Amino acid sequence: xxxxxxxxxxxxxxxxxxxxxxxxxxxxxxxxxxxxxxxxxxxxxxxxxxxxxxxxxxxxxxxxxxxxxxxxxxxxxxxxx
Numbered sequence: 001x002x003x004x005x006x007x008x009x010x011x012x013x014x015x016x017x018x019x020x021x022x023x024x025x026x027x028x029x030x031x032x033x034x035x036x037x038x039x040x041x042x043x044x045x046x047x048x049x050x051x052x053x054x055x056x057x058x059x060x061x062x063x064x065x066x067x068x069x070x071x072x073x074x075x076x077x078x079x080x081x
Contacts, residue, residue: 010039 021028032038
């Protein structure tokens with residue numbers, strides 16, 4: 001063990017700039033501004049494939065939860081029969 005512990009997170013919202021450069025056999029994905037106030041994710045083809053699959057599953061689950069929430073909100077707002 002190196003004696004170093006790192007933990008970081010990024011909140012990605014709809015207005016966030018996302019860009020990509022392909023350098024050699026890696027995709028370099030930049031979240032945020034081009035030169036500052038951003039973070040880079042560098043992925044190989046296999047790593048990017050895993051990210052895409054995981055992201056697609058997360059998006060489907062999030063949309064299902066939001067749909068459930070909206071239906072519950074609509075039911076709570078509608079008058080009782």
